[in-house]
Amino acid sequence: MFAARIDRLTSSLVRDILAAASRPGVISFAGGLPASEVLFRASPQVLGQLPDDIWQYGQTEGEPALREQVAIRARALGIDCKAGQVLIVNGSQQGIDLVSKLMVEEGTRVLTESPTYLAALQVFRLMGAHFVTAAQDEEGLLPQSVAEADARLAYLVPTFQNPTGLCYSQARRKALAGAFDAQSMVVFEDDPYRDLSFDGPAPSPIISHLKQARWIYQGSFSKTLAPGLRLGYLIVHPDLIQAMTRLKQAADLHSNRLSQAIVTQLLQDGSLDQHVANILPLYREKRDVMQAALLQHLSDKASWGLPSGGLFFWLTLKNEQDVMQLMQEALTAGLAIMPGSAFDPVPHPSSTIRLNFSHSSFEQIQQGIALLGSLIK
Amino acid sequence: MFAARIDRLTSSLVRDILAAASRPGVISFAGGLPASEVLFRASPQVLGQLPDDIWQYGQTEGEPALREQVAIRARALGIDCKAGQVLIVNGSQQGIDLVSKLMVEEGTRVLTESPTYLAALQVFRLMGAHFVTAAQDEEGLLPQSVAEADARLAYLVPTFQNPTGLCYSQARRKALAGAFDAQSMVVFEDDPYRDLSFDGPAPSPIISHLKQARWIYQGSFSKTLAPGLRLGYLIVHPDLIQAMTRLKQAADLHSNRLSQAIVTQLLQDGSLDQHVANILPLYREKRDVMQAALLQHLSDKASWGLPSGGLFFWLTLKNEQDVMQLMQEALTAGLAIMPGSAFDPVPHPSSTIRLNFSHSSFEQIQQGIALLGSLIK
Known part of the structure; x- marks a missing residue:
């Protein structure tokens, strides 16, 4: 059936x-x-400042002011990007769904950590992924295992990973970026926990060190603000943004505008x-x-x-x-x-x-x- | 790539x-x-009554009170259903995406009107649909063409259709329901325009007349309230609810809780x-x-x-x-x-x-x- x-x-x-x-x-x-x-929790003051136009259909890519804020923060992490590469999604899970639709079909080899985020495994598996895992140590995935993986997509959660809590070292991040550059693999870095760092700023994202490989970076407001907002974002390599935007349009036209308006305010005034x-x-x-x-x-x-x-x-x-x-x-x-x-x-x-x-x-x-x-x- | x-x-x-x-x-x-x-547009009064728990993760199926309200309204249309069959989605487009994942793969025959809603065509096509169209007249699709279609899924917008504005007659709806009952086809009735009726209530949904065939019914709050809320719902045959719920979980965990809380209020107090x-x-x-x-x-x-x-x-x-x-x-x-x-x-x-x-x-x-x-x- x-x-x-x-x-x-x-x-x-x-x-x-x-x-x-x-x-x-x-x-x-x-x-x-x-x-x-x-x-x-949004205060009456924040809720009282919702723009009047958010009740109509919005842009698939997300609210321009929010995309701009996300890009500003990403550049501060070392990610070379423009607001035009930002796609606002309905939480990280949707980002994984979109990447899965973009990249994964029956038999597609996907390199992941082992263990890794189970809901990502669910979605990749649904679309037909064949999982390839690589050796790792306490600094993260081993660079020499990347070439052997022969995968189309690598999915990594290198910063306070779910489930292990592991945070890759800066040196390992750079070495891995080099290994990915030598392959035609697309790197999908899922980074929802970065801001929940107990010992100062986490090392910069792996994808900020890439020179050749195409990449997708994902962040979320569920852990820093509130999951009920259902709001996250993808930042994607210029070669991928058009297809990703069309996939988002096919998935739900655009993300919730109330949540986008609230988070835009919080980013603009430093409340986040x-x-x-x-x-x-x-x-x-x-x-x-x-x-x-x-x-x-x-x-x-x-x-x-x-x-x-x-x-x-x-x-x-x-x-x-x-x-x-x-x-x-x-x-x-x-x-x-x-x-x-x-x-x-x-x-x-x-x-x-x-x-x-x-x-x-x-x-x-x-x-x-x-x-x-x-x-x- | x-x-x-x-x-x-x-x-x-x-x-x-x-x-x-x-x-x-x-x-x-x-x-x-x-x-x-x-x-x-949500008033300060409505926004001031948001429950305190909506900022945490919510249930994949949707807020229980909203599902209950949706089921009450559906039963008033003649749809025999319980709240447990309701799945709150991030707008109708997501409902189409979920049904497409459930039913459509490479070469799946999908019966549609011609013309029909273009964004549905996009999603079905993305998943590999082979479209089968049937003859129709000014009362809607012809029942005798249903058997010839040999399709796994029928997608219909029988009430003030996008793009044609056509509204199927009551007699045709019943005749079609009989034709679908004779097939093992799943009927997906997309019904976002029902409430925008200029000459009294529209005829009851096709799926309300089904006795055998499995079905999915979809409604939306985008046309009656506001698209920016990004909120719609699926009501599904008991045989389909488990798989649909898992697909929703894999797609984005759950729908936006602010919008759900707002719409729940409006349904409960008659404001809608x-x-x-x-x-x-x-x-x-x-x-x-x-x-x-x-x-x-x-x-x-x-x-x-x-x-x-x-x-x-x-x-x-x-x-x-x-x-x-x-x-x-x-x-x-x-x-x-x-x-x-x-x-x-x-x-x-x-x-x-x-x-x-x-x-x-x-x-x-x-x-x-x-x-x-x-x-x-």
């Missing part, structure tokens, strides 16, 4: 976990939600940066509370790195254990965690867990980690 | 026309914009119906002004029907004429029109024009039609 691609729509495991996690009384480290208590500066201490403190709890309860049972940004801890259990079963036991006990295997482009056995530290309260973090410690062998 | 489907992204003719149409001083009958002067009642007289008057101008200037040069709803007149020129050239001449003279051929699923020669009557002022309508009359042979 359906198109064949529907058979590739992945199982509802993650949806099931997140549904269970939202039950009252469950402590959830499973999702990737920002801290609700410090989300941006102020908001991020205001929320960072809470994120850092939540990370530190989870780190202290992990040290107390899981030191002998798991290993992990301290994330210097983003929303997640990534644990590797020291003793082999069925993490799916552990997840079920934890749920029964009132704790939701996300098995690391959900993030595998190519399934392989591992005893890993992703823990979100941003959405729970301090008390929930302490209780939940203590409970997790008691459940792990 | 790209996926093969990108070769099927249709040319930018329509974009070019609409871009030219937006130049200052150009009278535009080319687009499909609602009347800007009576668009819904009041707003539609308020704007209908203006739409009717604009239609009547264009009709009078057409009668004055084009009676001997074209034939057309008086649309009883929607946004468009559909003209067939009496003398063969190159409409693309006419369109260029009109643009040079400061008037934008849309060649009917843009709406052909399968290209064929025709001397047809779509004229939008909702977006221009009375004076622009009169001047533009007089100008058009002077340009047509």
